[in-house]
Amino acid sequence: MTKLSVRDVRKSFTGKSGRTDVLGGLTFDIRDGDFVSIIGPSGCGKSTVFNIIAGLLEPDSGSLVYEGALVEGLRGRVGYMMQKDLLLPWRTVLDNVVLGLELRGVPRKIAVEEAREHLSTYGLAGFEDSYPQALSGGMRQRVALIRTLIVNPDLLLLDEPFSALDYQTRLYLEGVLMEAVENFRKTVVLVTHDIDEAVALSKRVIVLSGRPAGVKAIYDIELAERTPIGARSDPRFAGYFHALCGELDIQTKRGEAA
Ligand SMILES: Nc1ncnc2c1ncn2[C@@H]1O[C@H](COP(=O)(O)OP(=O)(O)O)[C@@H](O)[C@H]1O
Numbered sequence: 001m002t003k004l005s006v007r008d009v010r011k012s013f014t015g016k017s018g019r020t021d022v023l024g025g026l027t028f029d030i031r032d033g034d035f036v037s038i039i040g041p042s043g044c045g046k047s048t049v050f051n052i053i054a055g056l057l058e059p060d061s062g063s064l065v066y067e068g069a070l071v072e073g074l075r076g077r078v079g080y081m082m083q084k085d086l087l088l089p090w091r092t093v094l095d096n097v098v099l100g101l102e103l104r105g106v107p108r109k110i111a112v113e114e115a116r117e118h119l120s121t122y123g124l125a126g127f128e129d130s131y132p133q134a135l136s137g138g139m140r141q142r143v144a145l146i147r148t149l150i151v152n153p154d155l156l157l158l159d160e161p162f163s164a165l166d167y168q169t170r171l172y173l174e175g176v177l178m179e180a181v182e183n184f185r186k187t188v189v190l191v192t193h194d195i196d197e198a199v200a201l202s203k204r205v206i207v208l209s210g211r212p213a214g215v216k217a218i219y220d221i222e223l224a225e226r227t228p229i230g231a232r233s234d235p236r237f238a239g240y241f242h243a244l245c246g247e248l249d250i251q252t253k254r255g256e257a258a
């Protein structure tokens with residue numbers, strides 16, 4: 001079943017230097033239970049698409065259809081983890097996690113209980129009263145992920161959640177994400193500039209063209225295992241990686257990607 005259709009969405013921004021056409025008629029579908037990664041050149045409009053889906057930004061034209069109904073945006077109905085870790089520095093880890101629930105009117109006592117449970121599940125028991133600046137980058141992203149998951153949204157939008165982390169921490173958090181997604185049957189759309197991450201985690205990868213962005217290609221990824229290391233060890237992994245480097249025109253000194 002199709003969960004979300006993005007249909008012919010266009011968006012331009014007008015600034016001092018004139019008009020920039022960012023999205024040039026973008027169309028794609030997200031299925032129920034999908035794990036889709038969106039990759040594309042930097043600045044092509046990936047975060048802009050997310051802002052439109054999340055209802056923070058209006059498209060100039062085009063439409064969104066969610067579970068069969070035309071919607072303006074999915075404000076309050078999606079879990080949106082933005083590109084920058086937006087933990088509030090003046091709130092403790094516990095209070096950052098509680099925030100999402102509070103905004104939905106969950107009584108504080110229940111919210112705190114749930115937050116403690118989640119923090120413990122994700123290995124952060126004992127850090128409830130710490131402030132974000134005292135944590136490592138990986139732990140901060142884990143808190144941001146918990147805050148996104150705890151409100152139990154059925155569609156998750158993750159904008160480069162792991163891009164600032166070292167490789168080992170990234171593999172670890174990819175595993176945490178995959179486990180959560182499978183346990184709670186979430187539908188996920190992930191923006192990443194990491195081709196390797198897109199292939200390892202996704203059922204499908206959507207490649208966007210440069211500005212104005214449109215869909216350049218869609219790949220179905222079929223790997224035996226979808227764990228961070230298992231996927232990367234699959235003999236088919238390299239083929240997808242190579243093909244996607246070609247789509248993005250990534251070339252290396254020692255030879256062309258495609
Ligand atoms: N609110 C805004 N006002 C003006 N220009 C914007 C705004 N948001 C994004 N842009 C511009 O739109 C383009 C796409 O941005 P973005 O969606 O952030 O790209 P990506 O996430 O793919 O790197 C960039 O040129 C950016 O400068």
Ligand SMILES: [Mg+2]
Pocket residue numbers: 046047048083159
């Ligand atoms: Mg972006």
